[in-house]
Structure formats: structure tokens, C-alpha cells
Amino acid sequence: MVAIPNILVVEDDRETRALIAKYLRANGCHVTAAADGHEMHQAMADRRVDLMIMDVMLPDEDGLSLCRKVRAKSQLPIIMLTARGEDVDRIVGLEMGADDYMVKPFNPRELLARINAVLRRQATALNASSTPEATAFAFDGWHIDFRLRELRNPAGARVALTSAEFDLLRAFCERAGRVLSREVLLDLTQGRNSGSFDRSIDVLVSRIRRKIEADPQDAMLIKTIRSGGYMFTPVVEPLITAPIAGT
Structure with missing residues (x-):
């Protein structure tokens, strides 16, 4: 697992974005914050991102669409956030390629635990498929x-x-x-x-x-x-x- 993960938080609500960033930084993570899809793409172009936390409801392009586009090009771990807790919303989020899904409001400690769990799973998968490459x-x-x-x-x-x-x-x-x-x-x-x-x-x-x-x-x-x-x-x-x- 990444020793000090770089987390990208894509959340249009300023207070929620700041709270998530503050908690993750206090627990040893590097955090970059983005308010919309444009800032998300810019952040991904500027630095390495180990995991992304993305809200479903964003002002320019919704999080599900952004998740699908990221997943088509990358295996970057993605945790979706939403205010809607219906099963169909969770299923659609996972179908778009999200690795996990959390409903607001949530406990920051649980979010951190899920981040660590997703990063561990990714590290295990990478180690299993590192060398030699399957043909x-x-x-x-x-x-x-x-x-x-x-x-x-x-x-x-x-x-x-x-x-x-x-x-x-x-x-x-x-x-x-x-x-x-x-x-x-x-x-x-x-x-x-x-x-x-x-x-x-x-x-x-x-x-x-x-x-x-x-x-x-x-x-x-x-x-x-x-x-x-x-x-x-x-x-x-x-x-x-x-x-x-x-x-």
C-alpha cells in the first residue's frame, strides 16, 4: 500500500470538501481538493493521484459520468459520495467503475477505513499481476x-x-x-x-x-x-x- 497516499477530493460543497481534506491530512494523507470536473482533470494532470473521492452531484458534469471516463483510461481507485442512499444509485455507481460508495452524512473515520481498504486491495492486485505479465x-x-x-x-x-x-x-x-x-x-x-x-x-x-x-x-x-x-x-x-x- 502507498506509504503516504495522494488523495484527490472532488466535492463542490466547500464545507464538506474542507472537512474531508482536514481530516485526511490530520491522518497522514496528502490531499488535493477540486470543486468540479475541470479542476479534477487539472489536478490529475499536475500530480500523481493514488485515490479519488468524488461526489455524485457536481456542477459541470456529474460524478458518475466523470467516474466512467476515468475508469475507461485508468484503474485509479474511486470512492463515490452521494446524498442518495437508494440501492439503484449505489449499483449504478459501482457499474460506472467505482470501487466503493458512501452515503452522506458519513463518519470520517469510516471514510478513512474504506480508503485504506481500497488501497490495500489495489496493492494486492498489483503485486499479483506485476511480473511476469499474463498473455x-x-x-x-x-x-x-x-x-x-x-x-x-x-x-x-x-x-x-x-x-x-x-x-x-x-x-x-x-x-x-x-x-x-x-x-x-x-x-x-x-x-x-x-x-x-x-x-x-x-x-x-x-x-x-x-x-x-x-x-x-x-x-x-x-x-x-x-x-x-x-x-x-x-x-x-x-x-x-x-x-x-x-x-
Whole structure:
């Protein structure tokens, strides 16, 4: 875990922002404060950020949209803050890529505890995947090779995938166990400037299910999550494949 973490607090309410910053600094954190998305981007460009605390309701662009954009480019840990505590709001926040979610008002000690917990999880994940880098994944008997861009079934036979299908399946494998919204999946595989739309993800998921699911009508590997997301459910094992001949 980072010894002295750099925390970016994105909160438009001046009093709340100041209170969070004061408490975190008193507990050994470096803190940068931002009032909106513009200041958030500027802060991230100016310095290293180890974790971001972001309010959902911001004046220029809402926190959920900002979270989605950050998550599409980075694995920066994000804790969302909101005055709304309904389950659907929490689910949407997690779908956008948030690592944790707190409802206002909250105890600063709990916030600090959650910050430490998220940073510990990130450190564990980084250590597990540091070296050597995985070039393939195995799941439920299947094998996907990133360099060869091929998928093989449990019997070892190659299963044909289009480029878009391969990229989506890779995104699922790399984020197994996480709820991913259609928008996040578009960002990860095609980018929001591609001209694609959310429905295209549904079409690709349907195609992949027909190729890897025992029963595509009762999908077990790619589960549909209420509120518009998907989750890749099997245990995914990273693999190191042998060098390709001639490389």
C-alpha cells in the first residue's frame, strides 16, 4: 500500500470538501481538493493521484459520468459520495467503475477505513499481476490467448471470434466478477467516439454467449445484471504463454 497516499477530493460543497481534506491530512494523507470536473482533470494532470473521492452531484458534469471516463483510461481507485442512499444509485455507481460508495452524512473515520481498504486491495492486485505479465487467461476450461487473438474451447478446438467479440471477451476476462455497464464496455472496447451505441454491446454479448455458454438462453458465464450491466462470473486464471516462434 502507498506509504503516504495522494488523495484527490472532488466535492463542490466547500464545507464538506474542507472537512474531508482536514481530516485526511490530520491522518497522514496528502490531499488535493477540486470543486468540479475541470479542476479534477487539472489536478490529475499536475500530480500523481493514488485515490479519488468524488461526489455524485457536481456542477459541470456529474460524478458518475466523470467516474466512467476515468475508469475507461485508468484503474485509479474511486470512492463515490452521494446524498442518495437508494440501492439503484449505489449499483449504478459501482457499474460506472467505482470501487466503493458512501452515503452522506458519513463518519470520517469510516471514510478513512474504506480508503485504506481500497488501497490495500489495489496493492494486492498489483503485486499479483506485476511480473511476469499474463498473455492469456483460462476460465471454465476455456483458453483465450491475447497475442494470437484466439479462443479455444475445453476440448482444445479453436472457436472463431470477430475482432469486436474478442475485444469484449478480453475486457470481461480482465474484469471478472465486476459489474460492467454497457457504456463502460463501449469505452473499454471501442471508445465513446467510435459512433457505436449501447445496443451494440447487447448484440456482441449475445454472439459470445452462443459460442461459450452451454445454454445461451440461461447464461451462466456472462450474467445480465439488473440496471443495465453484465458480469463475467467464472474464476479467471492468468497464464504466461511461451514465446511465439520467430519473435
